[in-house]
Amino acid sequence: MINEGYKAMLGGKSVIRELSEYATRRGAEIGYENVFDFSLGNPSVPAPDDFTRTMVDLYEHGDPVAIHGYSPSLGIPSVCATIAELLNRRFGVPYEAHHIFPTTGAAGALSHAMRAVTKPGDEIITFAPYFPEYQPYVAGTGAKLTVVPADTANFQINFDAFEAALNANVQAVLINTPNNPSGAVYSAETLTRLSAILAAKQTEYGHDIFLISDEPYREIVFDGGEQPYPARFYSNTLTCYSFSKSLSLPGERIGYVAVNPRATDADLLVAMMGQISRGTGHNCPPSSIQLGVAKVIDETSDLSVYETNMNLLYDALTSLGFEVVRPGGTFYIFPKALESDATAFCLKAKEYDLILVPSDSFGVTGHFRMAYCVDTEKVKRSIPALERFVREQYGR
Amino acid sequence: MINEGYKAMLGGKSVIRELSEYATRRGAEIGYENVFDFSLGNPSVPAPDDFTRTMVDLYEHGDPVAIHGYSPSLGIPSVCATIAELLNRRFGVPYEAHHIFPTTGAAGALSHAMRAVTKPGDEIITFAPYFPEYQPYVAGTGAKLTVVPADTANFQINFDAFEAALNANVQAVLINTPNNPSGAVYSAETLTRLSAILAAKQTEYGHDIFLISDEPYREIVFDGGEQPYPARFYSNTLTCYSFSKSLSLPGERIGYVAVNPRATDADLLVAMMGQISRGTGHNCPPSSIQLGVAKVIDETSDLSVYETNMNLLYDALTSLGFEVVRPGGTFYIFPKALESDATAFCLKAKEYDLILVPSDSFGVTGHFRMAYCVDTEKVKRSIPALERFVREQYGR
Ligand SMILES: Cc1ncc(COP(=O)(O)O)c(C=O)c1O
Ligand SMILES: Cc1ncc(COP(=O)(O)O)c(C=O)c1O
Numbered sequence: 001m002i003n004e005g006y007k008a009m010l011g012g013k014s015v016i017r018e019l020s021e022y023a024t025r026r027g028a029e030i031g032y033e034n035v036f037d038f039s040l041g042n043p044s045v046p047a048p049d050d051f052t053r054t055m056v057d058l059y060e061h062g063d064p065v066a067i068h069g070y071s072p073s074l075g076i077p078s079v080c081a082t083i084a085e086l087l088n089r090r091f092g093v094p095y096e097a098h099h100i101f102p103t104t105g106a107a108g109a110l111s112h113a114m115r116a117v118t119k120p121g122d123e124i125i126t127f128a129p130y131f132p133e134y135q136p137y138v139a140g141t142g143a144k145l146t147v148v149p150a151d152t153a154n155f156q157i158n159f160d161a162f163e164a165a166l167n168a169n170v171q172a173v174l175i176n177t178p179n180n181p182s183g184a185v186y187s188a189e190t191l192t193r194l195s196a197i198l199a200a201k202q203t204e205y206g207h208d209i210f211l212i213s214d215e216p217y218r219e220i221v222f223d224g225g226e227q228p229y230p231a232r233f234y235s236n237t238l239t240c241y242s243f244s245k246s247l248s249l250p251g252e253r254i255g256y257v258a259v260n261p262r263a264t265d266a267d268l269l270v271a272m273m274g275q276i277s278r279g280t281g282h283n284c285p286p287s288s289i290q291l292g293v294a295k296v297i298d299e300t301s302d303l304s305v306y307e308t309n310m311n312l313l314y315d316a317l318t319s320l321g322f323e324v325v326r327p328g329g330t331f332y333i334f335p336k337a338l339e340s341d342a343t344a345f346c347l348k349a350k351e352y353d354l355i356l357v358p359s360d361s362f363g364v365t366g367h368f369r370m371a372y373c374v375d376t377e378k379v380k381r382s383i384p385a386l387e388r389f390v391r392e393q394y395g396r
Numbered sequence: 397m398i399n400e401g402y403k404a405m406l407g408g409k410s411v412i413r414e415l416s417e418y419a420t421r422r423g424a425e426i427g428y429e430n431v432f433d434f435s436l437g438n439p440s441v442p443a444p445d446d447f448t449r450t451m452v453d454l455y456e457h458g459d460p461v462a463i464h465g466y467s468p469s470l471g472i473p474s475v476c477a478t479i480a481e482l483l484n485r486r487f488g489v490p491y492e493a494h495h496i497f498p499t500t501g502a503a504g505a506l507s508h509a510m511r512a513v514t515k516p517g518d519e520i521i522t523f524a525p526y527f528p529e530y531q532p533y534v535a536g537t538g539a540k541l542t543v544v545p546a547d548t549a550n551f552q553i554n555f556d557a558f559e560a561a562l563n564a565n566v567q568a569v570l571i572n573t574p575n576n577p578s579g580a581v582y583s584a585e586t587l588t589r590l591s592a593i594l595a596a597k598q599t600e601y602g603h604d605i606f607l608i609s610d611e612p613y614r615e616i617v618f619d620g621g622e623q624p625y626p627a628r629f630y631s632n633t634l635t636c637y638s639f640s641k642s643l644s645l646p647g648e649r650i651g652y653v654a655v656n657p658r659a660t661d662a663d664l665l666v667a668m669m670g671q672i673s674r675g676t677g678h679n680c681p682p683s684s685i686q687l688g689v690a691k692v693i694d695e696t697s698d699l700s701v702y703e704t705n706m707n708l709l710y711d712a713l714t715s716l717g718f719e720v721v722r723p724g725g726t727f728y729i730f731p732k733a734l735e736s737d738a739t740a741f742c743l744k745a746k747e748y749d750l751i752l753v754p755s756d757s758f759g760v761t762g763h764f765r766m767a768y769c770v771d772t773e774k775v776k777r778s779i780p781a782l783e784r785f786v787r788e789q790y791g792r
Binding site: 001002003004005006007009010017040042043044045046047052055056059060063064065067068069070071073103104105107108109110111112115116117118119122133136137139140141171207208209210248249250251252253264265268269271272275276278279280281282283284285286287288289 | 400401406448464469500504505507508511512518535537605646660661679680682683
């Protein structure tokens, strides 16, 4: 018999998807180049040429039975070793191949990490603003997601609210840095304080609390900065990574969980994720893509366009009088709306073919998100539209 | 805190995987060509050249942002349309694109199909012998798997046992044809009788009973035969398919669920599967592979070697006095062992470097499975080893 629970979920469509579908329809009417579509986090720059060349070479010269054969259920060993070596070299954490579990993107990584360290009924804490898909990810595990209110001054962590939310039922804390939607990069200070609180609470509650660190935007940091590596600050860290944004391969579904070798039961966790896979039909990411990504592990797409776009928008928004925290990375910006009802604000913007996402589904009111993974030329053309919108609707 | 349930599962490794790992270790000692490894169902023939050419063309001439971009959450529409058209043309079932849900292989297909039509606590019936991964697949949904004893005379369905097992809590019935491990192809007669029973029970219980039909071996049928298409026999059928074996792409993770347009709520089920995906981190299969497979939708690898191998083994086994049902398809054969303890039998065979899988994990005692997706030349060389084993151990 049809599962009524999933049937009921059909109403709850993603706001972002709906806006993006609207933008596509509107594009069919007036030309998509005239729709200032800032709805979706789909990379706008191509995968590196080296990746393309590597894949062509694999297809042309590799043994198809080997390239396309089943990946071992814990990932292709050489690929895991390459990723471990990279993380070790870049961040000085002594991963070995058996601490790396290749997954179908960050979504796959998060779903395994959460199941590995919680059971149904447990509580997972995350911080607003947060990626809305965390709701279905956590619901799928049977755990309960608690959202700590935002630090709207700078989108680091609201520690008072965090400490108030902590309780013995919390088995995992989920962070995302650089952050979707705010663009904030958690500082070393934030990570130090977070780690100290978690360490103290582990002792107080007498059980492990795992930090699940979602890092698909690790490579997109501005002003020549770097994202401090959360696992360096806290032993019980499961790092969830994706090549979706760094190599512009979101559709190919490739990422990993890296288990901190200092975590409790570090040597068991990847094998447990293999067991979790069997029950969700996850399986490993595509074998050829595992091999291809490992060959270009030190590269990224040309990500500089995102910084160019950020600066253009940040300057335009501030000069229009928006309150906005300057993003440290990602391809998102999260200004305060010009009225308290973010949905009303975004509806008005739509009249100017500006597709902005209201902040409510990110767990914050009165803001909006712009995803500026679009051509710089379009960003430039959107600025007069923004100006007209703000002048005509808000008299600025 | 670590999930103790998954930790406890670490003991329960797959017998097939263990044997395959043993074969690899033994190969390192004596040369893998000397190990008669019949353990694993990994295709031994390459993907079609046309697939390779199509992929090279995509990589060399396609727009990387489009090829590798996020697939819509219900699959790439043109790919779904191509699959629907193929099924319609081959089997005369009027699928439309929105009845097709692309998945990461048959594993992904089954995990969505099961969740769509059952809820935790429901019962799913399957038939011995069955693919052992059905246990974790079903356990992952929270439903309960009931295994109907085998019809060991011909590995069709033991209908008396099936009717005895049916009860109002059964919401889905899971079949696999052509069958792993028996090689049996369910006949039109079997499917007609199964469908009549299910239809009568739907009326009696006052609720739908879905047929989940697992068909990764649909294209591997011997003697010029065809697998009768289960969805033609029963409206409430969810067909689960994989390109793993037909195109020799098991590592690339590509398949689909096809929802019979005549099923209850047929027009909702694919959208529900999209919701299910969000909670398991499944996401769509890799975008480039979706596109590539759609371009060679009418092709298969050269599958003839499996029939050659089957005939060689069937003749050898029967002439050695084994009781064996001649496979109608797949690349498996499932003879009766020469003693009632299948594990003891397979342990003895190991001494002759014959890697056979005991039948117990398939839900049948006293049989063994040989996966003959290996070079024909190795099959030929294995026959003297088989003869020596049977003569020395069983005096035949
Ligand atoms: C914060 C965050 N986490 C996870 C994901 C999912 O990433 P992937 O598509 O690689 O699974 C996204 C995608 O946009 C994201 O923004
Ligand atoms: C009967 C059966 N169902 C499902 C599967 C899983 O198929 P896939 O690897 O395409 O997910 C297999 C794989 O061997 C199988 O034999």
